[in-house]
Amino acid sequence: xxxxxxxxxxxxxxxxxxxxxxxxxxxxxxxxxxxxxxxxxxxxxxxxxxxxxxxxxxxxxxxxxxxxxxxxxxxxxxxxxxxxxxxxxxxxxxxxxxxxxxxxxxxxxxxxxxxxxxxxxxxxxxxxxxxxxxxxxxxxxxxxxxxxxxxxxxxxxxxxxxxxxxxxxxxxxxxxxxxxxxxxxxxxxxxxxxxxxxxxxxxxxxxxxxxxxxxxxxxxxxxxxxxxxxxxxxxxxxxxxxxxxxxxx
Amino acid sequence: xxxxxxxxxxxxxxxxxxxxxxxxxxxxxxxxxxxxxxxxxxxxxxxxxxxxxxxxxxxxxxxxxxxxxxxxxxxxxxxxxxxxxxxxxxxxxxxxxx
Numbered sequence: 001x002x003x004x005x006x007x008x009x010x011x012x013x014x015x016x017x018x019x020x021x022x023x024x025x026x027x028x029x030x031x032x033x034x035x036x037x038x039x040x041x042x043x044x045x046x047x048x049x050x051x052x053x054x055x056x057x058x059x060x061x062x063x064x065x066x067x068x069x070x071x072x073x074x075x076x077x078x079x080x081x082x083x084x085x086x087x088x089x090x091x092x093x094x095x096x097x098x099x100x101x102x103x104x105x106x107x108x109x110x111x112x113x114x115x116x117x118x119x120x121x122x123x124x125x126x127x128x129x130x131x132x133x134x135x136x137x138x139x140x141x142x143x144x145x146x147x148x149x150x151x152x153x154x155x156x157x158x159x160x161x162x163x164x165x166x167x168x169x170x171x172x173x174x175x176x177x178x179x180x181x182x183x184x185x186x187x188x189x190x191x192x193x194x195x196x197x198x199x200x201x202x203x204x205x206x207x208x209x210x211x212x213x214x215x216x217x218x219x220x221x222x223x224x225x226x227x228x229x230x231x232x233x234x235x236x237x238x239x240x241x242x243x244x245x246x247x248x249x
Numbered sequence: 250x251x252x253x254x255x256x257x258x259x260x261x262x263x264x265x266x267x268x269x270x271x272x273x274x275x276x277x278x279x280x281x282x283x284x285x286x287x288x289x290x291x292x293x294x295x296x297x298x299x300x301x302x303x304x305x306x307x308x309x310x311x312x313x314x315x316x317x318x319x320x321x322x323x324x325x326x327x328x329x330x331x332x333x334x335x336x337x338x339x340x341x342x343x344x345x346x347x
Contacts, residue, residue, distance in 0.1 A: 028252070029313070036316055040323040047327045054331070055338055073275065080271050088264040091255070091306045098254045218308075225306045229299045235271075236291035240278035244287040 016213040028215045035219045039226050046230055049182050053237060056174055063171030066163045067179070068242020070135070072126060076239035079122050080231060086115035087228045094221045097214035102207060105217070109201045112224065116194050123187050130176070133159050137176040146173050179238055186234060189227045196220045253311035263305045270298045 014024050021027035057064045093108035130136060134147045150169060151160035161172060200220050203209065209217060274294040282290060304310040309320065 025252070032312070033315060033319065036319045040319060043323045043327060044330075047330060051331055051334055054335070058338070073278070077271065077275050081268065084264065084267045084271065087267075087302060087306055088260060091260045091264075092257060095255065095257055095260065098252070222307055225302050229302050232298045232302070233295050236274055236278070236295050240274060240291055241288055243278050244281060 014212055016208075024212055028218070031215045031219055032222070035222050039222065042226060046182075046185070049178070049185070050233065050237075053178050053182070056178065057241075060167070060171040060174065062164050062166035063168060064175050065242045065244070066161065066167040067172040067175035068238060068240075070133070070158075070161060071179075071239050071242075072129065073239050075122055075126050076235050079119050080235045082115050082119045082122070083228045083231050086112050086119070087225050089115065090221045090224045094214070094218050097204070097209045097217045098211055100211045102204065102209070105204050105209065106201065109197055109204060113194055113197045113201070116190055116197070116224075120187060120190055120194075123183065133161075135161075135176055137173050137180060140180070146176070148172070182234055182238070186227065186230050189230070193220075193224050193227055196223060253308070255305060255308060255311070259305060263301050266301055267298055270294050270301075 017024055017027060021030065089108045089111040093105050093112060096102075096104035096108060131141070131144060134144065134149070136144055137146050139145050148161040148169065149159070151157060151162045161169065163169070163172070197220065200217055203216060274291055277290050277294070278287070281287070303320070309316055
């Protein structure tokens with residue numbers, strides 16, 4: 001007799017078991033695999049933007065340094081820490097469903113959502129700073145076209161654009177297109193993540209999860225951690241690497 | 250294969266390592282390493298951090314071969330996209346038309 005069939009006969013089937021799966025374990029593994037396949041498409045999607053960043057960084061190193069220096073390292077680093085803590089609370093939420101601690105799961109999910117919202121709030125402050133300094137690229141905001149004030153030598157006003165030798169305002173704008181495309185897509189993923197977490201929180205609240213059935217928490221966790229990984233790469237590439245002008249380019 | 254439950258102690262250690270990595274990459278950014286080493290240092294730290302998240306937070310270390318294959322294929326195709334595109338840009342200036 002096939003293994004799967006024996007399992008269905010030995011145990012009464014779980015209410016969350018879909019009819020096309022042999023048992024809960026097969027269902028959980030299929031779900032995890034499906035999520036990973038989706039994440040592969042996400043990796044390729046963000047990969048295209050990382051490739052664009054790489055090419056233009058090699059093409060216009062001086063402009064990338066000048067533009068990157070205008071970003072706030074402190075806010076970027078705080079946001080990195082916020083996301084790492086949120087990944088930790090998410091991992092703890094998965095663990096507590098696995099061992100059947102519903103209360104801890106709910107608390108961890110709420111903490112994860114608060115941290116996600118904090119990230120978006122700090123991102124919003126950064127976007128607003130860029131708005132104030134006229135650094136929103138092109139005519140994304142029609143009434144506020146890209147028109148940063150360029151600092152003259154000796155001027156240390158942090159709101160002005162400090163161009164190093166070889167950098168042009170036009171190429172700085174290119175950096176900001178990439179910056180807003182990448183951080184904007186990342187922020188959109190965070191917003192979607194918050195939506196997913198809301199659904200998972202309601203399900204947890206209603207006591208839908210147990211050590212036998214917790215795949216939705218696990219799979220949402222995979223998505224949340226993936227979004228964290230994207231930021232782990234965005235932070236050094238956008239905020240830190242531009243601090244140095246390399247020999248090539 | 251039955252499910253492996255990662256203990257909170259492991260999560261805590263990974264969390265601390267990720268925080269340390271973030272601190273390290275910020276500190277390293279204020280040093281001027283020779284040539285392209287700044288990029289190498291920053292990206293190495295980022296890759297280590299991402300690997301820790303994938304292996305432990307995302308449980309891949311305890312997952313089956315199929316999951317490893319899926320992730321491996323993602324890295325493989327990403328490498329193709331980068332390698333072919335960059336090799337094009339890299340070599341464009343090699344032969345200047347007379």
